[in-house]
Amino acid sequence: MTNRYNPKESEPKWQQAWLENECFTTTKAPGKPKYYVLEMFPYPSGRIHMGHVRNYTIGDVIARYKKAKGFNVLHPMGWDAFGMPAENAAMERNVHPAEWTYANIDAMRSQLKLMGLSFDWDREFATCDVTYYRHQQELFLDFLDKGLAYRKEASVNWDPVDQTVLANEQVIDGKGWRSGAPVEKKKLSQWFFKTTAYADDLLESLQTLERWPEKVRIMQANWIGRSEGLKMTFQLVGEGAPEDGLGIYTTRPDTLFGASFCAVAPDHPIAESWTAKNREAAEFVERCRRSGTSAEEIETAEKLGFRLPFSAKHPFIEGKELPVFIANFILMEYGTGAIFGCPAHDQRDLDFARKYGLDVTPVVVPEQEDPVTFEIGAEAYVGDGKLANSDFLNGLEVEAAKDLAIRKIEERGEGTRTVNFKLRDWGVSRQRYWGCPIPIIQCDTCGPVPVPKADLPVELPSDIDFSEPGNPLDRHPTWRNVKCPKCGRPARRETDTLDTFVDSSWYFARFCDSHAKTPVNTTDTDYWLPVDQYIGGIEHAILHLLYSRFFVRAMKDTGHLSLKEPFAGLFTQGMVTHETYTDEHGKAVLPDLVRIETQGESRSGIHVETGKPVSIGATEKMSKSKKNVVNPEEIIKQYGADTARWFMLSDSPPERDVEWTDAGIDGAWKFVQRLWTIVHELGARVDPGDTQKAEPSKEAIGLRQLTHRSIASITEAIETFRFNLAVAQIYELSNTIRKSGPALKDANAADNEILADAVKALVQLVAPMMPHFAEEAWSNLGYTGLVVDQPWPEAKSEYSEIANVTMPIQVNGKRRAELSVPKDVPQAEIEKLALANDRIQEMIGDKAIKKVIVVPQRIVNIVVG
């Protein structure tokens, strides 16, 4: 045994040992509880970053810990491999997206393997494997069959230069993010998944997700955006008034008597039919379209309206007619795309009414106000109160008034009580090459026809041309041309591919049997699902998690799965941050090129190449553009995987951001070495021989006590994702072993055994975090087998109980002395001892004792006055 731990030798050795022993190859094990740990699978960008290191370290600690606790653990890994960067690489570097992607996967796989993660690599797949996406095509067809997938016209952001559809995030200030060309709205026929079919259930079931962060559940609930209200139709009168009236949605039917106008969205059918014949209206709508959608713009945008020539009849007030506008603040996507405006009780309506000189009639009066004198100023009143100026609603509370108003409208057949959602159906068509082809054939005679299942997969052609912008599938000379499966006439393939979020919406189910001939193997999914612990970044709080929740429901309704919620537990880890550095020209500098010099507590940076000073900027999320990145592979080469893993788990709670620092990684490295010294110098077990009768020393009993208390608290810390606490407690235990160890080592057999047991426990406790180190230590101490196969150490309460407790004694709430007493001394006795204490006597002096509070095993407080 050498006295330095060498990760360069140890890490590959133990990785090989785990592989040879098939430690992480998982099969169903009846009789053992299962545990499915999953980290969000990565996009194969080319190399892993520190965010991955943190994510997979956390997951690996859980997986290894649960395995030691006797669970049958599934811990798979794969690749979210479709997506735009591969196409960009193809255009920029003239390399095929598939080639680029698979090369990246190979590079990243070997990087991940350096980390010593307990993945079952037999289950690996990439979503761009035809063996994966063919099943996705089958799911699509099944969804189609059940009405969970459908086709409709929808408007998209169209980049006229790149000839492509842009996601909302790719539109910056109304321009395409790559081309810089002004983005146009274009109507395209697109495929949708009917997420709204499960809107209620997706919302309701959030309550059952007890092991999800509250924050994520709230975000999802807001996204689904359920509201209760009234959908009703206003009769329209006047020139060119549409005969079927104006359908509106409101959550405030109680304020109907305060209505002073109606408004429709600029892209509402009524607006569109009018703009078709009126130039002024068309210009107005055009102006609305141009206005920005950024936060400040919406905040400050003026409410604008265009008066239509017809009016709406008030449902309750005979003879009252409300002007109808096209208004810029009405959204076509929400409700019916039309409203009635009640300026007194809605700020937007009020702003609009003030601008166009419309009536402002308060109909809800706050309790402390007089209904006669109550007036609305610059701010709308949105609170509770009693109804006024409202005929049959007068005097009612808001809730009761809503109810009655709805019932009246329903009685008259003019509307219905409605639940409305913000959640929209999920548009999944992407006009791109590198994605899962949608298995549809467009026939001029039959319309869109599903590809028969026997003809699956619809494989992406590999001979493609990226020299022109747009979707190369559209330009492919032969791939598109097929016969209609229904009528046999010439037809064309759908050239759109599926949104990559579809790929990641069911991969966790596929992992249960990655080689299944059907999308999933039900026997295996029944056994493994749900994922017991899912771990990833908060950035996926809404879309990915919601889509997955939708998918599992849809797969249940199409007979593929038998559960509703894919992820029983969710943990969202924080980001990895780093200081930013800039040179004298303000250009970002990589940390590798900066040498930090410290003088006392002040720090300055020097560029290692130019020797010029570098200024130290804010600590931010690691990103290529800020150049504040540290390459994990370099770190692992220099320090070993265990040190990197240990650092990721130290100090910062995993849900918060962690700052990567040189000092931090150095500190972790030093601890690994110190731990090695402990194992090396103190861990050996001596043969008890004939000294068996020896009693353990007081010090040894103390160490045994700490060992078992540490086992208990570290177990608890890992269970609750408080790895920083587990780390702190491991430090404490190792510090104590280091200090008391030398005296115990050769004292007697009993002491030696306690010491050896403490070191053994320490090795096992660090094993989930530093697995290679633990194996090396385990084998060097002469224990048989692998640590990875050992059961988790057990905290024995008979060893961890304390005989004496130290209790502080307070006088008037201030600590003045301490008292060390046996654990079960009666309260009265404690009180007597406390009062007898010299120092306490001194503090009390001749003052009267008003009260003595004794909390057994905790504290004594003497109140004097």
Place this chain on the structure above:
RNA sequence: GCGGAUGUGGCGGAAUUGGUAGACGCGCCAGACUCAAAAUCUGGUUCCGGCAACGGAGUGGGAGUUCGAUUCUCCCCAUCCGCACCA
């Protein structure tokens, strides 16, 4: 605007049901070893006063409940995150 979180030494952060505030780590200071440095080890390190014993203050600010508040209640401030013209 709405929703959510956070606020504790020089820094990251600990503190069962209210019960010794600052565990553990980093940094810093002093010392040992060394020709020297690195590494390692030992001790100290909330602030103010004091040689010390010890005293006083102290968990963003202010009030309150309590023998006792980082923890509970109310008000305020700051920072961060998410959503956002959602009728």
